[in-house]
Amino acid sequence: MKGPELLIQGARLWGGPRADLLVRGGRIAALGTGLDAGPDTERIDAAGCLALPGYVDAHAHVDKTLWGLPWQPHQAGPTLLDRIENERRVMKELRLSSELQSARLLRHMVARGTTHVRTHVDVGLDMGLAYLHGVQAMHAAHSEFIDLEIVAFPQTGVMIRPGTLDLLDQAVLAGAQVIGGIDPIGVDQDPKGQLNAIFAIAERRGCGIDIHLHDRGETGAMTIAMIAERTRTLGLKGRVAISHAFCLGGLEPERLEQMIELLLDNDIAIMSHGPVGGIPFPPVRLLAERGVRLFTGSDGVRDCWSPLNTGDMLERAYLIAYLNGLRDDPGLELALRMATYGGAQLMGAQDYGLEVGCAADLVLVPAECAAEAVALHPRPRWVLKRGRVVARDGRDLLPPLD
DSSP states (O other): OOOOEEEEEEEETTOOOEEEEEEETTTEEEESSSOOOTTTTTEOOOOEEEEEEEEEEEEEEGGGOOTTTSSOOOOOOOSHHHHHHHHHHHHHHHOOOOHHHHHHHHHHHHTTEEEEEEHHHEEEEEEETHHHHHHHHHHHHTTOOOOOEEEEOTTTTTSSSSSHHHHHHHHTTTEEEEEEOOTTTTTTTTTHHHHHHHHHHHHHHHHHEEEEOOHHHHHHHHHHHHHHHHHTTTTTSEEEEEEEEEGGGGGHHHEEEHHHHHHHHHHHHEEOOOOOOOOOOOOHHHHHTTOOOEEEOOOSSSSSSSOOOSSSSSHHHHHHHHTTTTOHHHHHHHHHTTTTHHHHHHTTTOOOOTTTTBOEEEEEESSSSHHHHHHHHHOSSSETTTEEEETTTTTEEEEEEE
């Protein structure tokens, strides 16, 4: 559903002057000063606000959030496998609905300014395609308010869990747009087996690839090299992403340069959400300066992995800037671009941006410029999706859940 004709008055455009934005038919119809509008046109006084394109959370896990439930104490151990096992146990105990939980979280994301989400959804022997079907049902009821892309994600491994590959293939046939993987060495201990199988599905089904890579050091670097080799061989340039890529934060300069060249040659995108706790992370400024495509996301929001992430992408940009030591305006804007244009490009979002003809997916925040918006990360005054106001002052305006 597209919103009514709307005139946003006196906003400051990201990187530009103050201007009015005329929204018609769900798109930005005109930009300028003193724009004329009819008597029935709705108006927003955006003086003191910065106009930004809608935030893009391009790495989420909405299917297994605990958002909206009573507080759950964090119980997971320190290792990756500890967290996976703890999550499986808690999810079985709570018997949660992926449809309801994802709806709760996405409504919160909308309230905080997110208009596009790429979410990894667990597919495996424990749940089959149940989580996928739950998230799809949720999106069918919320497609007017947010764009969603699903990654079929084998959280518990691929080769160590026989039957998972068939489920991943079924998930893509059932509507998942991207196929995922996880630590081909660290989790599966069979990098050739996992990567060959995942890339084969992507080639056969025509879908993209987004692989979780937590392995650090040379183990992670070897995996990136193997991913790049298959990307080149199968002609999947520009359709592969590596999420986390912690290894890029711990390599010697010469080895890091080799990885950067592989990423550039194969147009492989990198996701960093700014991990805490002393975990190495990709040097985003260096990667951006070299031309590597970067994006970010909330990762898990109040789930069994961590209670700390909030689903606020402007806050996420702040954390990326903070942890990477990005203090100057270009650095702060880089973090914001990861949370907007970077994710939109990854998702292939059509007509995204702040130009005439773009979809009116907009956020109006109280800030003078993009750098201040990141530094202060305030809640949005208004959020628009296809020209329709869907949130105001940090609260969504969506119909109540049944």
